[in-house]
Amino acid sequence: MSGSEPLGTEKIYFREAIARAMREAMREDPRIFVMGQDVGAFGGSYREFDGLFAEFGAARVRDMPVAEAAMVGIGVGAAAAGYRPLVSITYMDFMMLGFDPLINYGAKLRYKTGGQLTAPVVVKTTAGAKGQGVAHSQCIEAWLMSVPGLRVVAPSTAADAYGLLKAALREDGPVVFVDHKRLFPIAGAVPLAETTLPIGRAAICRSGTDLTITTHSYMTRVAMEAASLLQSEGLSVEVIDLRTLAPLDIETIVSSVKTTGALLTLEEGQVTCGVGVEVIARVHERLGLIPAARVGALPAPISSNPVLEPACLPDASRVVVAARNLLKNRIC
Amino acid sequence: MLIRGFETALARRPDHGFQLLSSGEEAVAVGLCAALRDQDQLLTGGRSIGPALARGLDPKRVMAELLGKISGTNRGKGGRGHLADPAAGFFGAHAVVGGNISIAAGVALSMQMSGTNGVAVILFGDGAFGAGALHEVLNIAASWRLPLLFVCNNNQLSVSTPRSTALAPKNLSDIGLAFGMPSWTVDGMDVEMVASAAQRAVEGVRAGNGPGFLEFVSWRFASHSTTARETRSRAELEEIRGRCPIARQAEALMAAGLMDEREHVSLKHEVADAVAAALAFADESGYPDPDEVLVDVW
């Protein structure tokens, strides 16, 4: 051991946290199985399913042809019929192909059947820009937040990926689990004991008194970097990692903004109809028109171009500028 | 007869709602369901009333559902487009054309994984034949040898679009052959032929031979739905309605000495009574409370 990890934890890669969650869940519940491209012997595009095929075999770790609509639908159908599949969609961009079975059937199943059926399926997908071009870079989790019957979670650390995935696999309805390309190189401390995290609970990663930043997924790391920079300018920033996008943990956010009096939302997706505008609207409903601002990608497709991609995406310095402007304009 | 009587009575009501009726296509529903056992599951598209009744769902609860009452199979919240009674082997209708073909494959997969000896049957129209979902699922079902039977009720019209202008294969069942599965095209207006073809197909799937594709060629006697305009001429319709599968079966039974006129009339009364009882049940039942709007969302 390196010795710097908290007691009772192990430091592992993000992908290992996912594999561990799957392994534990699949050992405990024989109804859980995995479907996706390259999930079997290949172990997943990010090796996030390493070891599962060897332990559980082809019946429970199933490679699929490229057919997202069918894949999601088969997952939803098998879930409705009593299983607990995890459908892996390598790029979130291609989740769109599975929207019909997931949203028109899966999310509405309990309601439309008057409670007779439900679809406990987890759709796990990787979002985010990392040099792969306009159709392999999107963060569209905001699109899913408004679907009644659909839960959406987005971890930013290995520990949260582990805990939220275990929780997602225990839910009685459909859950979309969104991770991010840029989270896979990171490692983090994960509890040694088998644990789950509650869905619907945000985490305060950094306490502060002058400004609340709400964020999720990879942007949490950007927010923390920005908070450090703002600290050196004498500003105390509280960073809240949403962790669950649907249902949002509005209580934690409201409680924070009551103290700070200012709210900045940060996401890698588009700000139009994004995660941030929903957070701000709900905070305004509760606290009145406190100063608020949104930071997200510029309104353009995200090219793989090495100059244009970073120009499009939020980074710590853009967040710092937005925070300064927000606090400067605030009437104290 | 029950299906025809039920739907006729429903259509007469001013509050009949948005319905897709099976008149002319009753033989497909009845013949297909005759081949299904308790452990099987039937999924359908939006033309669900005929198949639901044929599968044995209680007409009272179906009528209540269609009229939006809380005593309906889906607590009034699904309507015709989403009728479901999985405990009775009717996993359910889904109103998105082709939208539950992949769902049916998931049900079939669950049966395969559990080893239940059940068969999942997905009934869709020629209107769904062009949908991508069908082709993706044909491939996976064949590849995994899923216990799934594809049944295409080809009534030769998708709202206003004739099958001949929209769909390329000579027989729609040819698509099954392309994926290496047993495939048949059968006359959908003869209930005995439908039943025996369905029996053969279902048992082949049950035996572990992998999926099968059944095409029944039928005729729709009315327009696509209660809101859709009819595109065929009066003369055309008169000719089409002359092919009534119910009349045909009645004639065949009487010709074979298996039913006499008195028994036929008696059946008509039985149907009328059942339909009346269904309507009465539905009319006596209440609507859901407005608070029900937020129940069973999650």
Place this chain on the structure above:
Amino acid sequence: MFYKISVPPVADVEEIRVLEWHGDVGHRFNAGDLVVELETHKAIIEVRAGQPGVLRKILSDAGNWQQIGLPLGLMSDEESEALPDAAESIVDLAVDFEIN
């Protein structure tokens, strides 16, 4: 003379986990020998000696984590040389590395 073996600068990697040392302290490596295997988030890095030397100190054992560019161990030309006090002045060992 002493040399330090550091984590090679691999693209898209921030930190690694030491997988296995292919020799104990005191082992003499020839040029081209596999010295240590490192695990990144997606691959294994084989660090091979670019020059001969004796492994004198392991700073990161198997299972430990280390950042890109930071030292993993110390090598010297001869076993008899005394270990230095400060590691900062030590030059990097010439290495070849392969990512699998």
